[in-house]
């Protein structure tokens with residue numbers, strides 16, 4: 001029993017939350033609302049997927065929100081000037097990945113702690129966004145691009161499709177591949193992993209590249225959905241992403257946890273946001289409730305371990 | 306303790322075990338790796354809760370819900386797996402959780418450091434209590450752990466393999482301490498795989514096998530062979546299954562290797578099929594030589610040749626690429642990823658051999674691991690069990706298994722049998738002979754003189770970072786090695 005609870009504790013918490021909200025609000029458990037939640041969740045979930053890689057290596061990436069804003073601005077800038085879709089999106093993902101690369105190099109080659117390195121990058125990327133956009137939103141995006149945020153494939157919102165692909169791929173990478181093994185090993189015991197002949201610096205850096213690229217991917221969705229790039233987009237997103245990862249059972253100490261939990265964590269946060277909105281809870285109280293629920297869930301989880 | 310049972314998911318660690326210690330007695334607890342020794346003592350120390358059975362202390366039934374409670378009951382425990390805070394100074398580690406206080410609840414640092422100093426001096430340890438624990442060697446950390454346990458005024462002191470990392474002299478010092486405790490009426494539980502120690506220090510011995518109670522015996526009524534038979538359930542024919550292997554061409558040559566502050570001008574050659582033993586006291590730099598060859602610590606000058614060709618090795622991955630493997634002496638910190646499965650640990654250095662397009666070939670991996678588990682007779686419930694949950698000796702086998710996977714041409718073994726049981730030791734030695742026969746060159750760096758003498762074809766002795774003696778197998782004696790190890794130069 002304890003074993004089952006331990007493995008599925010967060011799942012139970014999620015189901016409980018769903019049941020409670022279904023009782024409290026008639027409009028909660030409708031197909032439309034659920035698809036809506038999934039669409040809203042997708043942005044944080046995709047960032048959190050990248051964050052999972054980083055946290056598993058015993059790192060942290062605080063720059064994700066700013067990376068989102070900056071790559072969003074790059075994408076919108078290129079598209080609004082008439083460049084083709086692939087060029088705009090490709091450039092955005094490249095920029096995200098490159099920022100991740102810089103993060104990784106500062107951490108592995110420069111020996112700077114991940115918290116500090118990515119905190120610095122958080123400020124730099126935000127500043128760069130403001131410089132690039134001159135503090136104003138970038139609009140005038142093509143319809144084909146907007147479809148990525150607002151469109152549907154067989155009634156499923158496109159962002160949800162993208163999120164599903166990202167999580168399926170991350171799951172496969174973390175559980176089936178050499179890269180996944182190394183990520184867990186590095187987070188579990190970096191020195192022992194190094195002594196096993198693994199190029200630790202390379203794989204750690206790769207985790208930050210993945211995180212940066214996935215932040216850029218969520219920038220695609222957010223920019224498309226808003227039909228514009230906002231210079232202030234993604235502020236505070238790092239906290240929601242970290243919360244999703246930790247709720248999902250991945251420890252900040254690295255080496256233990258997984259991507260499936262992160263998806264669940266992101267959904268708990270999303271459902272909570274949605275439910276509190278439906279119940280007309282003021283946004284001030286929403287923050288308090290959200291924080292309390294996150295702490296309770298994590299406490300419960302640690303208790304069971 | 307009576308009728309004690311304890312199970313973990315997938316393993317029955319203890320079944321209906323009884324155990325009794327009297328005040329003023331040294332009671333040895335022995336058994337193979339995974340027999341349940343540590344588990345039994347962790348129950349007494351409040352770390353684990355028993356599933357069934359009773360514990361009596363001074364005739365009264367007691368519950369021991371937590372380690373803090375155990376300490377209040379006068380039970381002090383030296384854990385097999387060091388559990389200390391590397392970032393804190395030695396003194397703070399010793400007094401962790403029971404720091405001397407001044408009025409107002411402030412920590413009385415002065416008293417703390419003074420008491421730590423006295424304690425360390427009593428034990429004859431030249432360790433500065435202000436040094437951070439993480440900067441000490443494993444042996445020194447172990448000694449600090451002992452000091453910590455002895456600093457509590459305990460009626461029962463449990464020592465779980467306290468000497469696994471210690472030299473002969475340090476062990477002697479510990480024994481003197483134990484002999485002092487005995488007349489004070491303190492009961493001592495002593496767990497070890499160095500069985501000869503039991504005959505020196507213990508009054509009685511209790512044997513466990515596969516989580517079950519075998520019996521309790523007065524030390525006078527046992528012989529070494531008899532004790533081994535009780536432990537493993539069969540007769541062990543030979544302790545060192547050494548077989549002569551014709552040495553081939555040089556496979557590893559080291560010339561004038563120097564790593565400042567660690568060792569100076571170390572030169573030697575290992576041939577294919579040869580077992581080269583390196584002996585020396587703690588601090589002689591013998592382990593550092595292995596780490597340097599493996600690219601794990603920097604080298605200032607010198608040359609390394611593999612198969613006669615000079616090579617540069619700047620990282621462990623380069624060493625592995627040149628066919629060199631290293632079994633480290635500190636399995637928890639350097640050898641294992643404790644949170645990962647036995648499987649993932651064993652194949653970690655050879656994943657590149659086991660991948661197709663980045664994917665791990667799981668079936669092949671599982672087959673290899675199953676084979677390794679069988680070859681080394683590891684006590685694991687399943688290959689997916691996290692390494693953390695294994696008994697200490699089984700963890701050591703996992704580290705060894707890992708390097709056997711790499712099919713290295715040169716294996717550097719640092720304290721390869723630390724913490725493994727008599728039966729497994731013989732298996733380990735057999736494996737070494739087997740590897741030698743297949744042409745692997747083996748460097749065995751060990752503080753255990755018997756195994757150095759029993760298994761090596763040639764023996765080097767180190768003292769303060771320099772090689773002070775070299776002996777062929779035929780003429781090596783314990784006395785001669787000890788003399789070189791304390792600094793007298795000897796070339797045979």
Ligand SMILES: Nc1ncnc2c1ncn2[C@@H]1O[C@H](COP(=O)(O)OP(=O)(O)OP(=O)(O)O)[C@@H](O)[C@H]1O
Pocket residue numbers: 313314316317318336337338339340341342343344345385684685686694695696697698699724726
């Ligand atoms: N926390 C745990 N979770 C699961 N299994 C465990 C745990 N602790 C110990 N075990 C299992 O219980 C058995 C007994 O382990 P224990 O550590 O008591 O052995 P031991 O006699 O001390 O061996 P060694 O001589 O190698 O130290 C082993 O099979 C081990 O894998």
Ligand SMILES: [Mg+2]
Pocket residue numbers: 342343344385465696697698
């Ligand atoms: Mg043990």
